[in-house]
Amino acid sequence: MTGDIRRLATELGRTPTITEFKRQRRTTAFSYDQILRAFGNWTNAVEAAGLAPNPIGEPPSNKLDRQALVDEFVRVANKLGRIPSHPLFSANSRMSRSPFQRALGSWREAVDAITQGAAGRFTFPIEKTARNSKEKPSVEPRRLGLSIPLLYVPRNETETLVLFALLAPRLGYEIQSAQIEFPDLTLRNGTEVIPTEVEFLSSTYLAHGHPIDASVLCVCWRKDMDVPGLRGILSLEAAVRSMPSNALQRTPASGRR
Secondary structure (H helix, E strand, O other): OHHHHHHHHHHHOOOOOHHHHHHOHHHOOOOHHHHHHHHOOHHHHHHHOOOOOOOOOOOOOOOOOHHHHHHHHHHHHHHHOOOOOHHHHHHHOOOOOHHHHHHHOOHHHHHHHHHHHOHHHOOOOOOOOHHHOOOOOOOOOOEOOOOOOOOEOOOOHHHHHHHHHHHHHHHOOEEEEEOOOOOOEEEEEOOEEEEEEEEEEOOHHHHOOOOOOOOOEEEEEEOOOOOOOOOEEEEHHHHHHOOOOOOHHHOOHHHOO
């Protein structure tokens, strides 16, 4: 229990308040109520974690400043040789993404602000993406041609998840639960319970820093690489192509992307 408090204290650079701990519930192993039952009050829990309680009536200070966040992001990016996604950053950093979001907005906004403001500090070239360009490339979506509400071929992870949810009964799966944290889904196949992570490309599973676990199934739109050590990779693109009367089946091989 005290490990959750110490981790949050490391991120904040000081002893966390009760409110701050409650805000982090999705990233902590224990709830505030569980800590109260174990220690009686917040002050006892903080002291058990080896921290000094915040003075009563005095607002917390010594917040992580913006420069400390920039320094840590640059350190991790240079270590990896690339701009990290937030799961990859969290796996290689002493901090979570929470202080970045508090100081700089969403994770995407934080990445944009740091890569623009500290561009000269990276030891690898920063590529200008279509998202940051004034003119975004126009890509005409391809129709799936299946009798389902999703009209077009997935273009991102979210659309891949939607497609899988619609096709799950045909593929022999039931969705038991879904969540934001890893793994995205828990599936049932008969009596089997299967932890499942959804990605647009199979290679993204590794890029996101997910664990190699023989019980995990990776569902993706396109299998662009093998990921040894997983239960398996389910390519929805391959599954759709095997279904009768679909638009992909009628697309010439030269037009496949």
